[in-house]
Amino acid sequence: MTTPLMSLVWTDHVTGRRGFLVVDRLVRGVASGGLRMRPGCTLEEVTGLARGMTMKEALHYDPEGRYLPLGGAKGGIDCDPRDAESYGLLVRYLRAMRPYVESFWATGEDLGLSQDLVDRAAADAGLVSSVQAVYPLLDDESAARQRLADAFAVEVDGIGLGELAGGCGVAESVLAVLDRAAVPYAGTRVAVQGLGTMGGATARFLARAGLTVVAVADLKGTIANPAGLDVEALLAARDGHGTVDRGVLRPDDRELPGDAWLSAEAEVLVPAAVSYAVDGANQERIRARWIVEAANMPVVAEAEALLAARGVTVLPDVVVNSGTNAWWWWTLFGDIRADADEALARIRRSMRALVGLTLDRAEADGTTPRAAAHALVTDRLPVIAERLGWYR
Incomplete structure (x- = not known):
């Protein structure tokens, strides 16, 4: 892995908590990558995420598109987003990062933060x-900003288009893998870790495609039902952090420990919450045939090697969850309109x-698919650099 262009550690003068910004690469003078907030966030984690953003940008390079790639970056804050101090910390972090956001770092929501919260804090x-x-x-800056605002105002069955874009991409990745293996959707079981923006939308799209969602995990634990969960009821009962009100569970829905999703009787696992969720020890519990990474960096390298040795395919995050980033820029640059049907069709x-x-x-x-994605990026980055350059 190459050395990042810029790596920064910030310490909040009020709480003593730390924040991070890593710019992996600039293209056209700009880098794109979200801002996450979680307890235990580290510089190493943010560095890996920034590199992943460089890869996502390169993988969506379309020489004919209006949107052309940016570089990759990522921000992180070591704090529980439910902490009473978290909003003030977020504002102070963004105030400290203001010169970078104004000049070369385009950011938005990531783990622990919603876009509405990022916008308000910004x-x-x-x-x-x-x-x-x-x-x-x-x-046309004015038209572009209006187009993005209009897109974020679009709702589909009670959920905003901005919250659905990434999950649509994850779900379509699952369906593409099943089609390639000639596995019918009906009867295919899925377990999802995380029912926030990414996991919730993924569960909705997969359930509507005819798959059976047999387990979902949130901060309180795992909700399971071998016959299938009522995904729409669970989505409607979430709080702002993706935690489901257990009062909506049906009599045959079971409450299990938080890590029970790993060993669910399912063909597909979708880790859609934290990084490093699957490690060398707990991977032994996985019975699924495919792991589709909706979260960033959920499967550690040791675990992936062990899984591959026993025939489990991991579809990597840089491919699977790249739809959110692409949708933002397709909309802003004018490749698509603020229209749900057009946006979701483009993502699919x-x-x-x-x-x-x-x-x-x-x-x-x-x-492996991850090595293949890295190879594709390695092929594309010199082409992008030659055409667009690092700086304006």
């Missing part, structure tokens, strides 16, 4: 927008192509 920190670094690259089409390309490369090279 305004309180004196920023025009969390993505204002991109504005000089736009043909793009993810199908990207998953197919990744798995074709893995087969051709005799490697």
Whole structure:
């Protein structure tokens, strides 16, 4: 892995808590990557996430598109987002990072933070927008900003389009893998860790495609039902952190420990919450055939090697959860309108192509899908750099 372009550690003068910013690479003078908040967040974690953003940008490179790749970056704050001090900490972090957000770091929601919260904190920190670094690259800034605002105002059955985009991409990745293996959707069981923005939308799209969601895990534990959960009822009963009100559970729904999702009788596991969720020890409990990484870096390298040795395929995060980032920029740069049908169709089409390309490369090279994704990025980055350059 290459050394990041910039790595920064910030200490809050009020709480003593730390925040991080890593810029892996600039393209056209800008890097894209969200801001996460979780207890235990580290510089190493943020560094890996920033590199992943560089890869996601490169994997969605379309020479004919209006949106052309940016570099990769990531921010992180070591704090529980439910802590009473978290909002003030977020504002102070963004105030400290203001020169970078104004000039070259376009950011947004990630683990622990919603886009609404990031937008409010950015305004309180004196920023025009969390993505204002991109504005000089736009043909018509006013129209682009209105288009993005309109897109975030779109709802589909009670859930905002911005919350659905990433999960649509994850679900389509699952469906693409099943189609490739000629496995019917009906009867295919799925367990999802995390029922926040990414996990919740993934569960909805998979259930609507005909798969059976047999387990979901949140901060309180795992909810399971071998016959299938009522996904829409669970989604409607979530709080702002993706925790389900147990009062909506049906008599045959079971409450299990938080890590029970790992050993669920399911063909597909979707870790959609924290990083490092699957390690060398707990991977032994996994019975699934596929792990589809909706979260960033949920399967550690040791675990992935052990899983591969026993025939479990891990579809990597840089492919699977890249739909959110792509949707933002397709909308802002004008490749798509603020329309749910158009947006979700574009995400599905793009993810199908990207998953197919990744798995074709893995087969051709005799490697894992993650190694194949890295190889694709290695091929594309010099092409992107030659065409677009690092700086404006």
